[in-house]
Amino acid sequence: MGPARCLALGGLLALAGLLEGRLVSEQEAGFGECDRFFYAGTPPAGLAAAAHVKICQRSEGAERFATLYSTWDRIPVYSAFRAARPAPLGAEQRWLVEPQIDDPNSSLEEVMDEADAISSVNNLGSKQALHADYLGSEYQTGQLYPFSLSSDPDTATFTLTNAAPMTPSFQKRWYVNLNSLMDRALSPQCGDGEELYIIAGAVPSDLKVNDKVTIPEFVWLAACCAVPGGGWAMGFVKHTGDREVIEDVMVKELEKLLPFTPQLFQNNCGESEQDTEKMKKILEMVNQVQDEERRVDSEGDAGTLSSTRSTRSTLLPPEASGERSSLLRKLLGFAATPFIKLCQLIYFLAVRILKYLVYFLWYVTKQVTCGLESCLYRLGSATVSYFLTIGEELASIPWKVLKVMVRITRAILRILCCLLKVVCRIVGIPVRVLVDVATFPVYTIGAVPIVCRDIAMGLGGIISLFFDTAFGTMGGLFQVIFTVGKQIGYKITFDNPGEL
Template structure:
């Protein structure tokens, strides 16, 4: 059934509220807000990490819905971890699929899933690391949910409708995968685990070398792992479905499934708390599962959008084809006009936001510069005042120290210092007198010495003459 132009416009406007998601950074250990979908908040071990694989926390209307490990090399999800909400058939009508812009362009600033038509042209390298709608068209494969939409209801079901949760499968697999998984979980597993309250589910795909349109890896097999742990006892089951016509989900143990996956894989922490494993509870679950597996699978109640279009084209009459011939270009034109208007509005909003941001940044820079200058002037003024006060204080201190030193000198010393010149002048005559007396005394001493020397010589000469000359007797 083709949509009228008005319906297409309504659909384009409805896409303004897409499922939101977040690509978890490689530096983060888990899946951010989606860690609760794993037993003990521990994601599976053994799968390669970035950059070949990216972790996505799928969020819809502000709530985490499920976690996805996506392979950018295979352009398909490797596994999806989710909780059972309630099985519900998918609603009829056109399905709107979304893409994750951050996978191809991490710097685009778009947070979460968005309609492909809405981001085309604004996201660089769109489709380089993920599959797009065109990659499924005329590929020979059907687009199927890895996390089955029929296992959920309401917003949880709508959140599964993303291309990061899609895998290419043959028609036979698409017709049975949802039915088998939803029946096994809703009727065989959840009733034996407090209606799914403590049931942890992981569905996955094993990539093969076969590529749909040389881009998307067609899975070699699909698998489902379940772990029930209420804190006191636990049980686990696993299922494997080879992607081949007529293949059914085959039951196997959790460890047997892990051996088919990359080496070292551990889907649940401690292999689903094997130390608390309850064989009796597991036996009851296995009986229930075997009863369901004996039933014949039913095809989807609601065909996919692509299948609906093909069937309509094959069964339509001449009048419908004629209407389609005229209406289809008009619908496409309206789609392009809506997309162009939306992109134009986004561009104008982006330019206005950028201008406002630049204006606010310029004002903030100006105010910051003014404040910096005022603070600098105030600081320099305070420094100058402090320097002046410091100089005055230093001078006062020097004067006080000089006064103190002057007052600490004895008074008699000051008098002696002042009178010293007068003492010197008054002593000069006495010194000259003493010098003259000394010189006169020296001459007197020399004269006296010469006189005494002459007297001595005279005495000696007299004595010698008296001995040498004859003595005469005195006259009578």
């Protein structure tokens, strides 16, 4: 092992201590200090969801890129970063995990190696993908923000929250496309690249690797150049088929292809001030990249792409690059490959057997538990029903005795009533006679005052009538005498008028 290899390996022993991945809380509007990776400090609008977590990836005390990660699909929704800078000459592949995604109560705030996290992180792999999830499949961990575009010497891009499943051929073509676009089209048309904002994302499909990690339907990239008076915005889409060619689209068209139709850049990256001439030059270079990719497809050799002449490393892991591989490493790799594959196969079979054994034991335990639960439930139901029935019968005895006593009492009262009726009918006539005889004197004595009163009133009426007759007769006589005398007086007066 050469000195450079030893130095690189020794430096990676402290890698977890240099890298930090801060989970941004939902209460924070953006990505905290990682907002600087977005145009105008504003993350894409419309892509946030309950199963998404925001990660501000740091390294050596500096922010490196921002990631919106889906714990449901276990792949990144997107990773945002600034203009690419020259990458380091090489780095070891060491995939890292974010402890706080699976264990929110964890005190570990730094990303760490997956092997070390097994014993220190609770529920590891419950919400994020692990490198072990890819074993036994044809897919590899493909970075949305490739190491070849990063200037970070500590390989912050090797976090599994920045990776999605890709086949080896697609992964290689995706990295080649990114490097070609960055070197030949995007960076040259954005000044020195200081104002170039990049967002790379993946759209999930219905397929999964080992029923855990969702395979992307397509990956995409959106670029925004914020140079005053000469900015532009461009989008790219690449479907995950091995023969698919990268497509250029406008940012607005790209937004329509994404779930929830988000807004990737505020004001569409200053749409009113974009430089159409630069966009035409970018499209010309993109057409060249597409033509080269089609030509390579027809020739069947992806290694002849002109972008391989780039100063950046086009493949990950970087040690796999042919220019940096020594003959000894190739021989060792060739000799170790069957052993590694055999170990992977044994590991995969052991995991599968253990998994199915656990499933079987769980199924048997579940069935036994369900049977015991059913028997106990039936026994309990029968016991409760038995005691309820006995209780109801015991409780109804006093009521039934009371009902019988009430009926006996009613029968006795009816008998007595009938006897009284018979006695009354037998003694009914004599009793009435005695009552009449007893009440006769009372009625007789009571009638004497009334008779006397009537006699007195009759006598009074006779006397009153007598007086009325006498006085009426005398009044009539006096009236006759007076009338006759009056007539005689008038006659004498008329006969002797001269004497008067």
